[in-house]
Amino acid sequence: xxxxxxxxxxxxxxxxxxxxxxxxxxxxxxxxxxxxxxxxxxxxxxxxxxxxxxxxxxxxxxxxxxxxxxxxxxxxxxxxxxxxxxxxxxxxxxxxxxxxxxxxxxxxxxxxxxxxxxxxxxxxxxxxxxxxxxxxxxxxxxxxxxxxxxxxxxxxxxxxxxxxxxxxxxxxxxxxxxxxxxxxxxxxxxxxxxxxxxxxxxxxxxxxxxxxxxxxxxxxxxxxxxxxxxxxxxxxxxxxxxxxxxxxxxxxxxxxx
Amino acid sequence: xxxxxxxxxxxxxxxxxxxxxxxxxxxxxxxxxxxxxxxxxxxxxxxxxxxxxxxxxxxxxxxxxxxxxxxxxxxxxxxxxxxxxxxxxxxxxxxxxxxxxxxxxxxxxxxxxxxxxxxxxxxxxxxxxxxxxxxxxxxxxxxxxxxxxxxxxxxxxxxxxxxxxxxxxxxxxxxxxxxxxxxxxxxxxxxxxxxxxxxxxxxxxxxxxxxxxxxxxxxxxxxxxxxxxxxxxxxxxxxxxxx
Numbered sequence: 001x002x003x004x005x006x007x008x009x010x011x012x013x014x015x016x017x018x019x020x021x022x023x024x025x026x027x028x029x030x031x032x033x034x035x036x037x038x039x040x041x042x043x044x045x046x047x048x049x050x051x052x053x054x055x056x057x058x059x060x061x062x063x064x065x066x067x068x069x070x071x072x073x074x075x076x077x078x079x080x081x082x083x084x085x086x087x088x089x090x091x092x093x094x095x096x097x098x099x100x101x102x103x104x105x106x107x108x109x110x111x112x113x114x115x116x117x118x119x120x121x122x123x124x125x126x127x128x129x130x131x132x133x134x135x136x137x138x139x140x141x142x143x144x145x146x147x148x149x150x151x152x153x154x155x156x157x158x159x160x161x162x163x164x165x166x167x168x169x170x171x172x173x174x175x176x177x178x179x180x181x182x183x184x185x186x187x188x189x190x191x192x193x194x195x196x197x198x199x200x201x202x203x204x205x206x207x208x209x210x211x212x213x214x215x216x217x218x219x220x221x222x223x224x225x226x227x228x229x230x231x232x233x234x235x236x237x238x239x240x241x242x243x244x245x246x247x248x249x250x251x252x253x254x255x256x257x
Numbered sequence: 258x259x260x261x262x263x264x265x266x267x268x269x270x271x272x273x274x275x276x277x278x279x280x281x282x283x284x285x286x287x288x289x290x291x292x293x294x295x296x297x298x299x300x301x302x303x304x305x306x307x308x309x310x311x312x313x314x315x316x317x318x319x320x321x322x323x324x325x326x327x328x329x330x331x332x333x334x335x336x337x338x339x340x341x342x343x344x345x346x347x348x349x350x351x352x353x354x355x356x357x358x359x360x361x362x363x364x365x366x367x368x369x370x371x372x373x374x375x376x377x378x379x380x381x382x383x384x385x386x387x388x389x390x391x392x393x394x395x396x397x398x399x400x401x402x403x404x405x406x407x408x409x410x411x412x413x414x415x416x417x418x419x420x421x422x423x424x425x426x427x428x429x430x431x432x433x434x435x436x437x438x439x440x441x442x443x444x445x446x447x448x449x450x451x452x453x454x455x456x457x458x459x460x461x462x463x464x465x466x467x468x469x470x471x472x473x474x475x476x477x478x479x480x481x482x483x484x485x486x487x488x489x490x491x492x493x494x495x496x497x498x499x500x
Contacts, residue, residue: 121345121347123343123345123347124347124349126310126343126347127341127343127347127348127349127406127409128349129310129333129336130308130310130336130339130340130341130410131336131337131360131361131365131409131410131413132333132334132336132337132361132365132413133333133361133364133365134333137364137365141360141364142349142360145351146349146350146351149351
């Protein structure tokens with residue numbers, strides 16, 4: 001027993017590792033904030049293209065989304081950093097990381113935004129259009145403000161996954177938590193730095209997991225309270241939002257002018 | 258004088274289902290046309306074709322002399338002149354009553370906030386909701402929501418209004434307050450097409466009654482006369498069931 005405890009909780013190394021790893025946090029935050037903003041923006045754009053009335057655009061976007069949802073993020077990082085680098089297109093490690101997150105998480109969040117947009121009752125778009133709004137105006141002022149409230153819980157879950165996936169950047173030499181922890185482990189020949197890294201990850205992810213869970217239960221229990229559920233949304237629709245296959249509800253292009 | 262609304266041989270189908278099979282209708286200025294008919298007769302679809310919410314397969318929709326589906330026509334511009342009120346209210350749940358009404362004048366007509374608010378307050382006052390301006394849709398009764406929806410449509414200063422079974426989703430005791438607003442609107446000279454089951458409204462407010470069945474206009478005439486003395490067999494059957 002004592003050996004195991006010493007291997008993972010060596011007091012001396014533990015103390016050294018904490019400061020060493022906390023110093024990587026600015027880098028991790030930088031990647032995360034950029035990744036969050038870029039991937040959600042990209043996801044929103046993709047979702048709108050996916051719902052476009054132009055068939056070609058819908059198909060291209062659909063193919064993009066499927067492709068990047070099916071691709072391992074690790075492979076994507078390696079491809080961007082080493083693959084493109086070898087091909088003569090050298091991109092910095094941090095930029096490669098943010099680019100990888102954006103390409104991949106953009107595809108994930110596009111599906112979430114799409115489900116959120118489609119969960120808004122059809123009557124909302126019709127009411128907006130009947131007032132003379134263009135499709136774009138109706139999206140911007142009527143549909144998206146409601147859809148974005150709906151997608152906050154699932155996007156929070158995405159963000160948690162994104163925090164964990166920053167560890168994949170250790171293979172492309174982004175000086176983040178796992179990268180430094182492995183380095184230290186090599187030096188001291190003891191896995192305690194990994195324990196410290198794990199604790200730091202969990203310190204950030206667990207509160208977010210709780211927040212996401214609360215956002216979801218609050219919605220289900222009190223449809224009127226807190227964050228407002230769009231009127232006319234049938235009970236359970238939001239739950240369906242995250243589980244159901246919503247492809248069938250895809251509006252056909254060109255229904256309205 | 259040009260008709261406000263002119264439907265010429267309008268055909269509309271959903272897939273293989275033929276919903277409108279050659280509808281002809283002309284609505285003159287200040288006319289209140291009440292449309293009745295069994296469910297599935299195409300009356301709501303016809304209404305939705307008037308402002309282009311539904312595309313049509315054949316025929317013409319002409320609004321104040323302009324072909325809605327014409328190559329040079331901007332349907333958004335035409336819709337600004339046609340107010341529409343829905344059975345399910347369709348208020349914007351993320352905005353309060355005042356902002357529901359202000360939105361289109363501000364975003365579509367680019368009116369200033371002050372101007373839009375003035376219009377909205379005046380209209381909400383007219384529909385009897387002066388004390389509910391700050392209420393969100395979920396805090397309002399069905400009748401109140403529907404009156405906000407009417408005010409919202411009127412805020413664009415439309416030349417005509419379409420009402421799609423606007424009292425069908427309401428509790429019986431709330432029907433009168435909405436019909437009252439519509440009656441005053443008709444008396445003020447608004448051109449209206451009203452799809453409804455309220456025969457009392459048809460008789461008292463309607464200037465013309467249209468009976469639709471199977472995707473065509475079966476009979477039309479003066480409501481007071483037609484309700485008592487329908488000519489067509491199908492009209493007789495339908496009226497005997499709803500009266």
